[in-house]
Every structure is written in structure tokens, then in C-alpha cells.
Amino acid sequence: MDYIDVSAWEGARAPQGRRPERQEAGKRMAGKRMAGKRAAARRARRRRRFWARIRFSCLVLLAGLLLGMVLWRLLLFSAGHPEQEDAQALRRQTEMSMVLQEEAGRPEIVEDFLTPNPYSRPGERLPEVKNIFVHYTANPGTTAEQNRSYFENLGITGETSASAHFVIGFDGTIIQCIPLNEIGYAVKSRNYDSISIECCYQSEDGSFTRATYDSLIELTAWLLKKYGLSPGDVLRHYDEGGKKCPLYFVEHEGAWEAFRQDLADYMDSKG
Numbered sequence: 080m081d082y083i084d085v086s087a088w089e090g091a092r093a094p095q096g097r098r099p100e101r102q103e104a105g106k107r108m109a110g111k112r113m114a115g116k117r118a119a120a121r122r123a124r125r126r127r128r129f130w131a132r133i134r135f136s137c138l139v140l141l142a143g144l145l146l147g148m149v150l151w152r153l154l155l156f157s158a159g160h161p162e163q164e165d166a167q168a169l170r171r172q173t174e175m176s177m178v179l180q181e182e183a184g185r186p187e188i189v190e191d192f193l194t195p196n197p198y199s200r201p202g203e204r205l206p207e208v209k210n211i212f213v214h215y216t217a218n219p220g221t222t223a224e225q226n227r228s229y230f231e232n233l234g235i236t237g238e239t240s241a242s243a244h245f246v247i248g249f250d251g252t253i254i255q256c257i258p259l260n261e262i263g264y265a266v267k268s269r270n271y272d273s274i275s276i277e278c279c280y281q282s283e284d285g286s287f288t289r290a291t292y293d294s295l296i297e298l299t300a301w302l303l304k305k306y307g308l309s310p311g312d313v314l315r316h317y318d319e320g321g322k323k324c325p326l327y328f329v330e331h332e333g334a335w336e337a338f339r340q341d342l343a344d345y346m347d348s349k350g
């Protein structure tokens with residue numbers, strides 16, 4: 080086992096005369112180290128203060144934003160007087176119910192307006208509606224779409240002038256070809272004060288299918304109500320000029336009367 084020879088240490092010590100110098104240097108070093116530590120502590124404090132200030136500024140900004148938003152909402156809510164808002168809501172409700180009332184009896188209608196052209200959709204204004212005219216297509220087995228296409232093609236071929244506001248298919252489909260505020264070319268002398276409905280059919284005698292008949296009742300009932308008219312204001316094309324249209328209702332006067340009665344009953348049932 081080794082042990083330290085203290086005498087050897089003693090002997091290694093610097094001569095007595097140099098000791099104060101070394102002590103001074105030691106003190107200076109220690110002083111420098113202390114100063115360095117203090118400076119580092121100061122820097123750390125400054126850094127902490129800097130970040131604390133940043134955090135504080137962010138919080139203040141956030142709080143300001145939140146406060147601003149709350150005030151803005153309060154301002155918006157207090158801007159409109161409650162009575163005014165009530166009146167506005169009531170007016171909106173009334174308008175809605177008026178639209179719903181008018182639409183209540185409206186059958187399902189496929190709006191497929193013709194391209195404006197001089198032969199089937201001249202785009203002239205329809206100033207008034209005194210009668211609703213019922214027609215048949217005079218072309219058994221053709222669909223509502225086919226008859227609409229026929230009117231559309233007249234704009235290209237210019238073969239003749241003809242159209243109707245509505246075409247009802249033998250499956251009951253209702254296609255609207257012309258807006259209600261425009262005239263069509265259906266009843267020569269009455270184009271400017273009436274609306275016309277073409278009906279498709281399959282039977283050679285010109286009688287309508289049940290589906291066509293029901294759609295015709297629904298559509299005419301809605302139009303009569305819309306224009307303040309009565310079932311007596313629904314006419315056959317035949318009643319204005321003598322053309323055999325719609326054939327079945329011309330050849331079977333009783334069927335025509337029955338149709339108008341069914342229409343009246345339907346309107347009564349709807350109030």
C-alpha cells in the first residue's frame with residue numbers, strides 16, 4: 080500500500096517569497112470567474128424578462144381581441160330594435176305562407192320552355208287570361224316529350240305556327256313549354272287572352288287515359304284558381320272556331336259535361 084510522503088509535498092512547494100504573488104493571481108482568477116458568473120446570471124435574467132414581456136404582450140393582445148369580439152357582437156344585437164325585427168319576421172312569414180298557398184294546389188310540372196322563336200314561342204306578353212283551352216294532339220301514341228319537340232322544331236323548320244303552354248302526356252306527365260306571361264299559338268283568335276293545354280292520348284277515339292284525365296283536372300283547377308276563374312271558363316278548342324279538338328270531348332258532349340263537373344267537384348273538395 081502506498082502512502083503520500085507529505086515531506087515530499089512540502090519540498091515541492093514554491094519558495095516562501097513567491098507565495099503572495101500566486102495568491103494575488105488566484106484571487107484575480109476567482110474574481111474574473113465570479114464576474115463571468117454574475118454576467119451570465121444577468122444575461123439569463125434579461126432573457127427571462129424579455130420572454131416574460133413577450134408572453135405578457137401576447138396575453139394583452141389576445142384579451143383585447145376577445146373583448147373586441149364581445150363588444151362587436153353586443154353592438155350588432157343592440158343595433159336592430161326588437162319591434163322592427165318582429166315586424167320583419169312577420170312579413171317574411173306572411174310572404175312565405177302566400178307562396179305556399181299559391182303553390183299548394185300546383186300539380187307537379189316539368190318546366191321545359193321552348194327556345195324563343197317566331198313559330199312557337201314568339202315571346203310576346205300575355206296581357207290577360209279569360210279562358211283555359213283544352214286540346215288533343217291529333218297524333219295518337221305520341222308522348223309529351225315528342226309533342227314538345229315538335230313545337231321546338233317548328234322554330235327550325237318554320238313549317239307552321241303552333242304551340243301550347245302545357246302538354247300532358249298519356250302517363251300524366253305535365254310539361255310546360257311556355258311561361259304563363261307569354262302567348263302561345265294555339266287558338267288563333269284567342270292567343271292573347273287564354274292559356275292552352277294539349278293532351279296526348281293512345282286510343283283512336285281520342286279519349287284520354289285516366290292519368291291524363293287526372294292531370295288535366297289538377298292543372299286546370301290550379302290555373303282557374305290562380306286567375307280567379309271558374310270551371311265554366313274551361314273551353315274546348317272546338318268552342319272557339321269549330322275545330323274538332325279535343326276529338327273525344329267534341330263527339331261526346333256528355334263526357335265533356337262530366338269533365339267540367341269532375342273539375343268543379345275537385346275544386347270544391349280542395350276548398
Ligand SMILES: [Zn+2]
Pocket residue numbers: 213214215265316322324325
Ligand atoms: Zn286544338
